[in-house]
Amino acid sequence: MDDRKPIIYLDNAATSWPKPPGVVEAIERNVRENAANPGRGSHEMAVKASRVLFDARKRLARLFGIGNPNDIAFALNTTHALNLAIQGLLKPGDHVIATSLEHNSVRRPIEAMKRRFGIEATFVAADEQGRLNVKEVEAAITSKTKLIAASHSSNLLGAIAPIAELGETARRRGVKLLVDAAQSAGTLSIDVEAMGIDLLAFPGHKGLLGPQGTGGLYIHTDLELEPLMHGGTGSKSEAPEQPTVRPDRYEAGTQNTPGIAGLSEGVRFVLGETTKTIHAKESELTFALMEGLLAIPGVRILGPELGAERTAIVSFTVEGIDPSEMAFLLDRQFGIAVRAGFHCTPLGHETAGTYETGAVRASPGYFTEKADIVSMIDAVKEIVTMGKGNRG
Incomplete structure (x- = not known):
């Protein structure tokens, strides 16, 4: 019997879900x-x-x-x-x-x-x-x-x-x-x-x-x-x-x-x-996610700075934690779907300075809820805290 939590889907940059x-x-x-x-x-x-x-x-x-x-x-x-x-x-x-x-x-x-x-x-x-x-x-x-x-x-x-x-x-x-x-x-x-x-x-x-x-x-x-x-x-x-x-x-x-x-x-x-409404909602979710993640020690967010115009893509790394491990833990322990790795853009990772490590990518969509963003931030915070404890 599958007793996992309902999925929080933050992989819309790959394929949007749910559909209307x-x-x-x-x-x-x-x-x-x-x-x-x-x-x-x-x-x-x-x-x-x-x-x-x-x-x-x-x-x-x-x-x-x-x-x-x-x-x-x-x-x-x-x-x-x-x-x-x-x-x-x-x-x-x-x-x-x-x-x-x-x-x-x-x-x-x-x-x-x-x-x-x-x-x-x-x-x-x-x-x-x-x-x-x-x-x-x-x-x-x-x-x-x-x-x-x-x-x-x-x-x-x-x-x-x-x-x-x-x-x-x-x-x-x-x-x-x-x-x-x-x-x-x-x-x-x-x-x-x-x-x-x-x-x-x-x-x-x-x-x-x-x-x-x-x-x-x-x-x-x-x-x-x-x-x-x-x-x-x-x-x-x-x-x-x-x-x-x-x-x-x-x-x-x-x-x-x-x-x-x-x-x-x-x-x-x-x-x-309208695309204007969709982009405005996705931007609000994106900036909330960025703000929460940046408050966690060791997190680096790739791309434009907080508040600058961007699409709903938040790629990040965490000092001392492999991106693939982060994505695995988010999925298995918290039911959060993100994507880790090179995202089919090695050129982009060379530009961002993450070619050696890759990154975790979270991508909200129009049907993402604010509560999903809070859950994502809390989950990363918990994983980072656990990681520090294991290293200590």
């Missing part, structure tokens, strides 16, 4: 009523399935300031979307600029393109708090530079990048801007036109409150990418080549219609609550 009730209902309803292939038939169920996808695109377009919903290609996750953007745009001889805060979902495709096609890459360093100097990014632009890739918010530090400034620089210099919105979609305001974003990769399962296996890539109307996958689309089936019409060009194979139905409902929830 409507998300689960939308997935179930789709499986029960619209379980047919979208775009692959003219019968009623297929038409309804197609409508699910288009409604989701319309809601996403509204959220991100996108003029044409068909400029959104659905993907399995942010990683899939980023690979489509990076591999679909860059060609041999091109140069790409990224930052020292990037997730492996940006770094590894770039490194693969370097090995396979000889592209060149420059990773511009942010400071220890995650602040990026746009002038240093501009200084790295060469005649071969085709793309600037930047995380909107670091998944380790919570630092928020100056995307609008990067967008202005990119447009002025004739370079494309790819934004990794894994930690910002649904939490921070995003307007692709106003911010100069050419490519926006986003997950469905984090701030948009949808299920795993969903996400997408916005591709500017004037930008053409080489498809990452080729195959059936339900359109131009007589042609041997992938069709050029959007979004079919980038969506080979049957889409995750039940998942996208859930994503659509998650986006509807975000639109109703």
Whole structure:
């Protein structure tokens, strides 16, 4: 019999939980009523399935300031979307600029393109708090530079990048801007036109409150990418080549219609609550957590200082306690879910000075309660006290 306490979930930066009730209902309803292939038939169920996808695109377009919903290609996750953007745009001889805060979902495709096609890459360093100097990014632009890739918010530090400034620089210099919105979609305001974003990769399962296996890539109307996958689309089936019409060009194979139905409902929830309200609540919880942890001897919080703007990510280390041990004790003894390790961003840990140790990451979400934050602070305090006693 499991007599553990109810879980306190502080791992929303990986996947948000719980989901709004409507998300689960939308997935179930789709499986029960619209379980047919979208775009692959003219019968009623297929038409309804197609409508699910288009409604989701319309809601996403509204959220991100996108003029044409068909400029959104659905993907399995942010990683899939980023690979489509990076591999679909860059060609041999091109140069790409990224930052020292990037997730492996940006770094590894770039490194693969370097090995396979000889592209060149420059990773511009942010400071220890995650602040990026746009002038240093501009200084790295060469005649071969085709793309600037930047995380909107670091998944380790919570630092928020100056995307609008990067967008202005990119447009002025004739370079494309790819934004990794894994930690910002649904939490921070995003307007692709106003911010100069050419490519926006986003997950469905984090701030948009949808299920795993969903996400997408916005591709500017004037930008053409080489498809990452080729195959059936339900359109131009007589042609041997992938069709050029959007979004079919980038969506080979049957889409995750039940998942996208859930994503659509998650986006509807975000639109109703507004990103401003969501960010304000998450910021309040984040600052309370930071304040409580900083009062504990030996705790160091990574990223922007207390009170500075950030997303709901609080990564920290505790002197004398391994991050993995801290996360294990929080889970097993207190029922608190956090994540420890390198968070798929060794570049970020090099920037923060924690490459040798990793860190513990706690990430509140919109449904986190203030009592959960208090419990987290008390638990860390108790573990630190126990650790001192054992060392004494």
